[in-house]
Amino acid sequence: MEGRVMKSTGSWYEVLGADGRKYNCRLQGKLRLEEIKENNPITIGDRVELLLDQNDISITEIKPRDNHILRQSVKKASHSQVLAANVDQVLLLATLKHPRTSLGFIDRFLVSAESFRIPQLLVFNKKDLFSQEDGILVNSYQQLYSTIGVTMMTISAKDDKDIEGVKSLLTNKTTLVAGHSGVGKSTMLNRLSTQIRQNVREVSDFTDKGTHTTTFAEMFTIDNTTFVIDTPGIKEWGLVEMEQQEISDYFPEMRALRLACKFGSRCLHLTEPNCRVRRAVEERTVSVSRYNSYISMVMGEDNRK
Ligand SMILES: Nc1nc2c(ncn2[C@@H]2O[C@H](COP(=O)(O)OP(=O)(O)OP(=O)(O)O)[C@@H](O)[C@H]2O)c(=O)[nH]1
Ligand SMILES: [Mg+2]
Ligand SMILES: [Zn+2]
Structure with a gap:
């Protein structure tokens, strides 16, 4: 039976089965080893396959994640x-x-x-x-x-x-x-x-x-x-494995402009000549507050004040 992980407490998982019932289960032994090797622990939202025995329920498979x-x-x-x-x-x-x-x-x-x-x-x-x-x-x-x-x-x-x-x-x-x-x-x-x-x-x-x-x-x-x-309250939110050059790709309003910069995808939109993104900030089609957030991320500052 398929199920979805709702909660994880140590080695126990609460899984909502396709039958609408909630099950407390552990990982099958074989899977436990693989899990450690791949450093890819089961997380909330994972789709899993459940094996129901007479007195035991375990997770036998983790389905591929959409994201x-x-x-x-x-x-x-x-x-x-x-x-x-x-x-x-x-x-x-x-x-x-x-x-x-x-x-x-x-x-x-x-x-x-x-x-x-x-x-x-x-x-x-x-x-x-x-x-x-x-x-x-x-x-x-x-x-x-x-x-x-x-x-x-x-x-x-x-x-x-x-x-x-x-x-x-x-x-x-x-x-x-x-x-x-x-x-x-x-x-x-x-x-x-x-x-x-x-x-x-x-x-x-x-x-x-x-x-x-x-x-x-x-x-x-x-x-x-x-x-x-x-989820528990977060104080800060770090950027995961992101190259400096990559950051403006994730600002939708900058993404469209960045290839028009003189240095194209290598431009960091800081002090480079003929930067299309900076011109947009001057023209206010990119907001100053968003650009400031961008600079702070490129400089690797965190957002704590
Ligand atoms: N005035 C007002 N207070 C609110 C509103 N929504 C929540 N609160 C209050 O804000 C306080 C914190 O609410 P929680 O729901 O515990 O906040 P949380 O985001 O879950 O916090 P963590 O679990 O610590 O991350 C409580 O005293 C709530 O009553 C609102 O719309 N107006
Ligand atoms: Mg809360
Ligand atoms: Zn630029």
């Missing part, structure tokens, strides 16, 4: 982790305050997803806390991100109508939900289905940051064909 999403530790460059596999899209949940999500962080995340060719949704939460100025700011973000093909939405996770709007973006897909601790990922998922009952906790008044309430990733179903993955 995967990795994150790399900024401090330990060699340390990257497969977060999930077979995802149709990523949803970055962001907030203007309690806590604040910077544009640099958002762009770094979007670029990373783009490098795995995974479509992105950007959702700003906690709009009930917005001042008038915040509303104007978020509208300008909406303008910016819609021009580069990112679907953006502004919500309050506590508002039923907003939750219906989010649901319509998720239907029939597998979506990985990511964002800083405290932005309301688990709150939003709890509202999407009564089956989801994740712990949520208030943002600290003192640091204005979340308290890392969700500690491991887990996949849930909203209906038979709609899957969502709740």
